[in-house]
Amino acid sequence: MAKTIDVYGSELVEDYAKTINDFGLEEFDPSMFPEPNRIMRRGAVFAGRDLKRIADCIKNKKPFYVLSGIMPTGDRIHFGSKLVVEQIAYFQKHGAQAYILIADLEAMASRGVTLEQAKKRAYDFHIPAYIALGLDPKKTIFYFQSENKDVVHMAYEFAKKITLSEFKSIYGSADPGRIMSAVTQVGDMLYPQLEERMPGIIPVGIDQDPHIRLARDVIRRMKQKKFFPISSIYHKFTPSLDGSIKMSKSKPESCIELPEDVNAVTRKLKRALTGGRDTVEEQKKLGGIPEKCMIFEFYKQHMLENDADLDKIYNDCKKGTLLCGQDKQDACEHMAKFMQDFVNKVEQAKKIVPKLNFVKF
Amino acid sequence: MAKTIDVYGSELVEDYAKTINDFGLEEFDPSMFPEPNRIMRRGAVFAGRDLKRIADCIKNKKPFYVLSGIMPTGDRIHFGSKLVVEQIAYFQKHGAQAYILIADLEAMASRGVTLEQAKKRAYDFHIPAYIALGLDPKKTIFYFQSENKDVVHMAYEFAKKITLSEFKSIYGSADPGRIMSAVTQVGDMLYPQLEERMPGIIPVGIDQDPHIRLARDVIRRMKQKKFFPISSIYHKFTPSLDGSIKMSKSKPESCIELPEDVNAVTRKLKRALTGGRDTVEEQKKLGGIPEKCMIFEFYKQHMLENDADLDKIYNDCKKGTLLCGQDKQDACEHMAKFMQDFVNKVEQAKKIVPKLNFVKF
Numbered sequence: 249m250a251k252t253i254d255v256y257g258s259e260l261v262e263d264y265a266k267t268i269n270d271f272g273l274e275e276f277d278p279s280m281f282p283e284p285n286r287i288m289r290r291g292a293v294f295a296g297r298d299l300k301r302i303a304d305c306i307k308n309k310k311p312f313y314v315l316s317g318i319m320p321t322g323d324r325i326h327f328g329s330k331l332v333v334e335q336i337a338y339f340q341k342h343g344a345q346a347y348i349l350i351a352d353l354e355a356m357a358s359r360g361v362t363l364e365q366a367k368k369r370a371y372d373f374h375i376p377a378y379i380a381l382g383l384d385p386k387k388t389i390f391y392f393q394s395e396n397k398d399v400v401h402m403a404y405e406f407a408k409k410i411t412l413s414e415f416k417s418i419y420g421s422a423d424p425g426r427i428m429s430a431v432t433q434v435g436d437m438l439y440p441q442l443e444e445r446m447p448g449i450i451p452v453g454i455d456q457d458p459h460i461r462l463a464r465d466v467i468r469r470m471k472q473k474k475f476f477p478i479s480s481i482y483h484k485f486t487p488s489l490d491g492s493i494k495m496s497k498s499k500p501e502s503c504i505e506l507p508e509d510v511n512a513v514t515r516k517l518k519r520a521l522t523g524g525r526d527t528v529e530e531q532k533k534l535g536g537i538p539e540k541c542m543i544f545e546f547y548k549q550h551m552l553e554n555d556a557d558l559d560k561i562y563n564d565c566k567k568g569t570l571l572c573g574q575d576k577q578d579a580c581e582h583m584a585k586f587m588q589d590f591v592n593k594v595e596q597a598k599k600i601v602p603k604l605n606f607v608k609f
Numbered sequence: 610m611a612k613t614i615d616v617y618g619s620e621l622v623e624d625y626a627k628t629i630n631d632f633g634l635e636e637f638d639p640s641m642f643p644e645p646n647r648i649m650r651r652g653a654v655f656a657g658r659d660l661k662r663i664a665d666c667i668k669n670k671k672p673f674y675v676l677s678g679i680m681p682t683g684d685r686i687h688f689g690s691k692l693v694v695e696q697i698a699y700f701q702k703h704g705a706q707a708y709i710l711i712a713d714l715e716a717m718a719s720r721g722v723t724l725e726q727a728k729k730r731a732y733d734f735h736i737p738a739y740i741a742l743g744l745d746p747k748k749t750i751f752y753f754q755s756e757n758k759d760v761v762h763m764a765y766e767f768a769k770k771i772t773l774s775e776f777k778s779i780y781g782s783a784d785p786g787r788i789m790s791a792v793t794q795v796g797d798m799l800y801p802q803l804e805e806r807m808p809g810i811i812p813v814g815i816d817q818d819p820h821i822r823l824a825r826d827v828i829r830r831m832k833q834k835k836f837f838p839i840s841s842i843y844h845k846f847t848p849s850l851d852g853s854i855k856m857s858k859s860k861p862e863s864c865i866e867l868p869e870d871v872n873a874v875t876r877k878l879k880r881a882l883t884g885g886r887d888t889v890e891e892q893k894k895l896g897g898i899p900e901k902c903m904i905f906e907f908y909k910q911h912m913l914e915n916d917a918d919l920d921k922i923y924n925d926c927k928k929g930t931l932l933c934g935q936d937k938q939d940a941c942e943h944m945a946k947f948m949q950d951f952v953n954k955v956e957q958a959k960k961i962v963p964k965l966n967f968v969k970f
Binding site: 397 | 714715717718719720721724755756758761762764765766768769771772773776783784785786788789792793
């Protein structure tokens with residue numbers, strides 16, 4: 249498979265090519281990894297840091313870990329979290345020990361959520377949602393930051409290793425809650441290596457790269473403890489339905505969350521930006537432009553698992569045989585089915601939360 | 610007794626009068642408190658915040674606490690710590706529940722000391738030293754910050770309540786380790802109120818006032834939890850032997866620490882600034898100036914418990930019957946006795962450390 253950012257050539261590609269360059273990332277090459285998943289194959293996963301170390305662990309069946317955190321604010325998650333879970337599930341399947349931490353200290357320091365609220369939300373929704381989206385709970389170690397002294401102690405230790413100006417240069421700004429959150433995240437990322445020294449990978453949206461950089465800077469400065477530098481793997485944002493690069497709650501009519509009412513989702517999808525022509529006649533003659541179509545982006549990133557199904561939509565659009573109205577109608581049906589399935593799976597997963605493998609401290 | 614800063618009128622007074630004004634402190638009035646101790650009577654204790662609340666607790670036999678932290682860096686302490694302990698002992702005697710915390714997280718975040726090093730130093734020296742200086746260990750609750758989840762959780766909670774610019778305006782500067790230390794201190798100051806809602810007082814050197822201000826600002830901003838604002842009581846710096854306002858390790862020949870070799874102390878005391886005249890004849894005729902004498906300051910703050918003894922030295926100096934040579938000789942003998950006594954008591958106190966009342970978490 250070709251080394252490429254986006255096999256379908258989305259209009260949003262250029263921004264990501266620039267990001268790779270600006271941030272000093274490695275371009276993601278799906279041929280490095282066995283059986284690349286949907287988002288790896290389709291360019292939604294586009295970059296990383298120190299990926300070869302992880303690819304070698306998979307190849308040589310050496311221990312490694314994949315880790316992510318749940319910020320238990322609110323009672324919905326966005327589609328970016330779905331991509332994170334799919335990445336975790338991929339690495340779990342290929343030998344990684346998965347760690348999921350509940351970032352309750354961060355939720356308190358940066359959002360003012362109490363530890364009790366955070367715990368309740370994590371149990372009632374966030375953890376079940378991750379399981380519903382494909383996390384293998386039996387192969388996952390869970391913990392709450394507030395209960396993990398090792399993580400907190402590392403946070404205090406690492407605070408000594410960065411200056412305020414470095415912090416500002418990485419994050420653009422600094423306030424006490426954000427600083428404490430950030431150093432705590434570094435503690436989280438390295439916590440599995442306290443148990444067993446092994447490489448680890450963090451799947452994140454590109455907006456989370458500052459945390460990765462901070463962790464890698466801190467590790468470089470440690471003289472005694474020998475941690476592996478953190479590897480990372482980046483997926484694109486789920487684009488806003490109006491065509492801008494990132495779906496955001498600040499534009500609710502262009503944003504779909506999980507879960508969301510099917511009628512609302514249908515209304516939003518029907519208003520989404522597509523690559524359609526000015527008239528039906530023109531479109532039948534010239535074909536549509538799937539590279540500009542947010543419905544197609546949604547299919548590609550989230551809805552269609554089978555590559556042949558996606559190819560068919562792409563080609564039918566190009567040929568002008570699949571028009572935007574029908575395409576949106578199909579997408580709404582896919583989405584309605586997906587949302588109902590998600591809600592059902594969350595309800596199922598709630599029942600097993602008490603039995604999960606939470607670290608006892 | 611008159612409401613005054615310093616009954617013997619030290620030359621260093623003016624700076625403290627300015628401090629009271631600049632920081633918005635209450636001038637300390639020893640008549641507010643029963644049986645004022647040596648440093649309260651002699652103006653070494655010179656200011657406070659919300660002192661009446663504590664005086665009322667003593668008067669009405671209501672519960673209150675006194676709290677201080679030990680920063681377990683190094684293997685010596687300075688004379689300022691002696692004043693802190695004497696204040697704690699005073700409030701213990703007058704009904705306060707005493708809390709002593711070992712600031713091991715702060716030592717790590719601000720000085721890079723490991724938790725293991727901090728624990729060892731606290732057990733082997735700092736806690737025994739506090740007991741040697743008069744802390745009643747049976748009436749004291751001890752804890753390590755690194756083990757106290759409640760304190761750490763409050764630190765994260767409070768980080769949300771201050772901005773970086775507020776932090777800078779209080780402390781003059783900000784770096785991540787210092788920020789984490791400061792919010793953790795606020796957690797320490799309020800921790801006893803989680804157990805029982807009661808007023809508390811923190812005895813500190815005036816240089817520690819930023820922490821008190823930060824705590825009081827944070828408390829003001831809390832809507833739900835009703836904490837009593839922290840009261841504080843300030844003692845002066847132990848002046849440098851060369852006459853400047855604060856003894857500092859940066860000038861080792863003008864600085865005495867605890868413990869310190871008797872020969873070194875004798876050498877330093879003999880070179881100390883006094884209020885002597887140019888010639889012996891002149892001094893016999895005009896008398897000395899004890900207000901300018903660092904030996905007298907040491908007697909006043911630290912060496913002579915009995916007021917009549919201090920008065921006699923003051924008067925003999927003024928009259929010109931006690932000359933600087935003899936005065937220094939006497940001071941060296943006092944100090945040698947004190948140091949030997951301190952070392953002996955530390956050795957004794959070490960034995961009881963394992964039996965102390967450490968909070969179990």
